[in-house]
Amino acid sequence: MEYIIDLKSDEQSGANKLFRWYLGSVLGEINIAHNVVGRQDFLEASEKVKKAVEKAQQMLFEEAIGQVSQAISDVASSGQWAMKTLKDNNLL
Numbered sequence: 001m002e003y004i005i006d007l008k009s010d011e012q013s014g015a016n017k018l019f020r021w022y023l024g025s026v027l028g029e030i031n032i033a034h035n036v037v038g039r040q041d042f043l044e045a046s047e048k049v050k051k052a053v054e055k056a057q058q059m060l061f062e063e064a065i066g067q068v069s070q071a072i073s074d075v076a077s078s079g080q081w082a083m084k085t086l087k088d089n090n091l092l
Helices: 002-006 009-037 040-057 061-088
Strands: none
Touching (some): 002 061, 009 040, 009 061, 040 061
């Protein structure tokens, strides 16, 4: 993601389109996870990825990267919850 900042003109435009496409795919997966599990962490991650797409459209790549980092943290929180649930039920 950070390399997009260093690109020029058409290269940056193409990379930005690819980045936004990728974020759209990530957003779809987060929404599926939220629908299945129903945890607030996934909803918060979804909102941050949406903001990242908006920032990328505005060519504010550093801000977009920050939103993605925050979304990853939200999803990681759900991973901790899942691990605890598995351990509490002696499934690990």
